[in-house]
Amino acid sequence: MALTAKGRATRQRIVEGAAAHLRSDDPAGVTLDDIRAITGTSKGQIFHYFPDGKEELFLAVARYEADRVLDDQQPHLGALTSWPAWERWRDSVVARYRAQGRSCPLGALMSQVGSTPGATEVVSTLVGQWEAHIRLGIAEMQAAGLVRAGVDAGRTAAAFIAGIQGGVQLLRTTGSVGHLEAALDTLIDHLRG
Template sequence: MTSLAVTKQGRATRERIVRGAAELIAERGAAGTSLDDVRAVTGASKSQLYHYFGDKHGLVGAVVDFQCATVLGLQARALGSVNDWQDLERWAELMATIVEDHGARGGCPIGTLAAALSDTDDGLRTSLSEAFRAWSDAIRGALTRLQENGLISADADLDALTTITLSAIQGGLLLAKTSRDANQLRTALGGAIAQLKAHAPAPRTRRR
């Protein structure tokens, strides 16, 4: 069974399948995507699917991991360079613009998978929960930097603000994709940022 890609060629095939499957699953859901659909898109044969993933559940798991890694990579990079309010606002606007350019469809791959799989498969739910935790870490990192730069007061509850921010992202994305209106996300993110700014230190130094 699944002697997982050893050759360079094998790894390439495996990745091609995962990418194709990820796209299909993102737009049709895991249950709504058949292995034949995956075959049609990736040009893979039945043996390849079962060779590399064992069964459908394994493929879905691989897709979950892939999406988590992809989204987290992007978010960690974008949030990693946030040092002031302007950076944060740029990050928010960037997300909104991306969603807008995609016609406000699809939303967040992780969020969509989480909504569908959390109740179905506990292993996948754990992976997704882990991804949200990592995303939280990236957000908290950015907030910590803002705090160090004196933009957020020292006694602010960064953990709570992190959760609030991630909620706004996920909720905003869900509303945006349901109403096909990226402005819902803009508003939600704007609210989160306003909330953060409300924790700016009060003391004498008047910023900017």
């Protein structure tokens, strides 16, 4: 499928419009007609750019959102080399999800697109990269002598990921960032020893 400049623009418009709508509305009830209306396109266009229909479109949106997740944590996430840096990162994560409120773009998509191979691949990639950044940060802190050598960097990084995911999920259902903050603070305390 060769896309002209116009075609690429339209495709992008569909993805971004769908992403915006999925952020604000209950994902379970989002229909192709909603997206069509919001993006000012037609059924023909949607299936022209996403021949496999809804699933392919939602997957494209998921990829789009996944890219945003790590970008939003930069530059902090890429340079976890001092305690103030960790605190800034912590604050940026909390701020991001507090702003996002109850809606969770990726969580929403996942509950829709469910357990298709493509969907798990998107999440796995994201989680893997995220975790790698944290693991590297812990290792750097250890190299600098700021964190005990006895700490298992890989396992602790995994705990961070789990804590963040759970914190965000609880934010979705309770509306409070309390659990997210508790998880991050407790784990950072753990690193501090």
